Amino acid sequence: MLTKRIIPCLDVKDGRTVKGVNFVDLRDAGDPVELADRYAKEGADELVFLDISATLEKRKTLVDLVKSVAEAVHIPFTVGGGISSVSDVKALLDAGADKVSVNSSAVKNPGLINELSNEFGSQCIVVAIDSRNVDGVDLVHTHGGTKPTELKTLEWAKEVEERGAGEILLTSMDHDGTKAGFAMELTKQLSETLSIPVIASGGGGTEQHFKDIFVGGKADAALAASIFHYKEVEIAHLKNELKKVNIPVRL
Amino acid sequence: MKVAIVKYNAGNIQSVKFALSRLGVEQPILTDDPEEIRSADKVIFPGQGEASTAMKSLNEAGLVAVLKNLNQPFLGVCLGMQLMCEYTEENNTKCIGIIPETVKKFNPSSDMKVPHMGWNNIYDLKSPIFSGVADEEYIYFVHSYYVPKCDHTIAECDYLLPFSAAIQKDNYFAVQAHPEKSADTGMKILENFLKL
Numbered sequence: 001m002l003t004k005r006i007i008p009c010l011d012v013k014d015g016r017t018v019k020g021v022n023f024v025d026l027r028d029a030g031d032p033v034e035l036a037d038r039y040a041k042e043g044a045d046e047l048v049f050l051d052i053s054a055t056l057e058k059r060k061t062l063v064d065l066v067k068s069v070a071e072a073v074h075i076p077f078t079v080g081g082g083i084s085s086v087s088d089v090k091a092l093l094d095a096g097a098d099k100v101s102v103n104s105s106a107v108k109n110p111g112l113i114n115e116l117s118n119e120f121g122s123q124c125i126v127v128a129i130d131s132r133n134v135d136g137v138d139l140v141h142t143h144g145g146t147k148p149t150e151l152k153t154l155e156w157a158k159e160v161e162e163r164g165a166g167e168i169l170l171t172s173m174d175h176d177g178t179k180a181g182f183a184m185e186l187t188k189q190l191s192e193t194l195s196i197p198v199i200a201s202g203g204g205g206t207e208q209h210f211k212d213i214f215v216g217g218k219a220d221a222a223l224a225a226s227i228f229h230y231k232e233v234e235i236a237h238l239k240n241e242l243k244k245v246n247i248p249v250r251l
Numbered sequence: 252m253k254v255a256i257v258k259y260n261a262g263n264i265q266s267v268k269f270a271l272s273r274l275g276v277e278q279p280i281l282t283d284d285p286e287e288i289r290s291a292d293k294v295i296f297p298g299q300g301e302a303s304t305a306m307k308s309l310n311e312a313g314l315v316a317v318l319k320n321l322n323q324p325f326l327g328v329c330l331g332m333q334l335m336c337e338y339t340e341e342n343n344t345k346c347i348g349i350i351p352e353t354v355k356k357f358n359p360s361s362d363m364k365v366p367h368m369g370w371n372n373i374y375d376l377k378s379p380i381f382s383g384v385a386d387e388e389y390i391y392f393v394h395s396y397y398v399p400k401c402d403h404t405i406a407e408c409d410y411l412l413p414f415s416a417a418i419q420k421d422n423y424f425a426v427q428a429h430p431e432k433s434a435d436t437g438m439k440i441l442e443n444f445l446k447l
């Protein structure tokens with residue numbers, strides 16, 4: 001049976017793992033390759049690296065990081081952050097990344113999704129959507145969740161699927177960093193509407209939150225960062241707990 | 252040991268190379284040269300991408316007949332496995348034809364999405380490449396097309412229906428999942444293949 005996936009996320013800045021609350025106030029969380037290796041050993045099903053380096057210059061170190069990660073771990077991983085062209089994607093896939101995620105650049109130029117999925121296959125194109133509820137409406141935000149757009153989250157999700165996205169990484173900016181639980185309703189809505197997998201992100205703080213998002217939220221995968229970095233939730237323990245309530249996981 | 256990885260426009264090569272080097276293969280040769288491929292001890296045929304583009308690339312490189320007439324252990328991975336069949340529904344493409352099967356597309360159901368993406372368990376393992384791999388062990392899949400159960404099936408997996416997780420004909424082996432991305436279980440499968 002296909003299992004639900006637990007995905008630790010590593011925010012990377014200038015080659016180091018960092019973690020902030022609501023995308024600001026960053027603290028150092030260690031060497032990304034070491035962390036990746038630790039997570040793979042603990043039973044993570046996949047990894048996501050989001051590069052938040054400020055300059056293009058520093059982003060180029062990302063390709064080297066991807067190579068080091070691919071050499072050290074043998075589970076799938078996705079790389080995102082500042083990707084806006086076929087050549088960006090080719091460099092990362094050639095270095096050993098399994099998938100790439102695009103976010104702001106896809107909002108700015110939706111045709112990029114078609115272009116990338118035609119070139120590399122939809123299985124390796126993840127579209128990341130940062131969503132925030134504004135006056136009762138879920139709206140897509142870009143640039144690390146700071147800039148609101150007029151796109152409604154569900155409508156945008158449908159569009160990116162039609163354009164060839166293979167997966168959606170849905171981050172609720174309202175929940176991110178709060179450890180108060182994932183965005184249940186929004187995730188469920190996307191997951192039930194779309195026929196591609198949805199990764200829920202933002203707000204996971206306890207094992208119960210993961211149970212909730214897989215059962216009630218219908219997520220295919222759940223992503224979190226700091227709770228795994230700082231071992232507030234241990235991946236192996238979490239997966240055992242999920243198994244006990246008959247949520248299919250790889251042990 | 253000389254291990255050749257067939258070079259064509261397929262992704263995912265770097266991870267295969269890293270996995271092989273972890274298993275002690277110093278310098279796998281990424282090549283589209285028929286002689287290099289024929290003289291290798293083992294041949295790995297990776298794959299990721301779209302079938303008709305991949306077949307076009309293999310045809311242009313003159314590799315179809317070469318790959319079809321090898322005698323050493325050969326391992327197709329993911330799209331590589333599908334291209335080893337006769338035909339695929341993906342853009343109605345004629346494939347290499349090593350294994351006389353037609354590759355079909357998954358039809359998504361209301362609660363089962365396509366692509367089949369993630370870790371799933373394999374069972375009914377019938378080949379030395381699964382030596383030391385427990386029944387129901389999990390490996391990592393990403394695909395929208397599948398090889399149906401057939402006489403050549405050496406491992407099964409269930410998603411929407413039971414399908415071939417691996418097939419074999421003579422010296423030709425193939426797995427639908429990505430062993431190079433399937434943690435220890437995947438490494439075991441690659442290690443077993445290298446020992447054939």
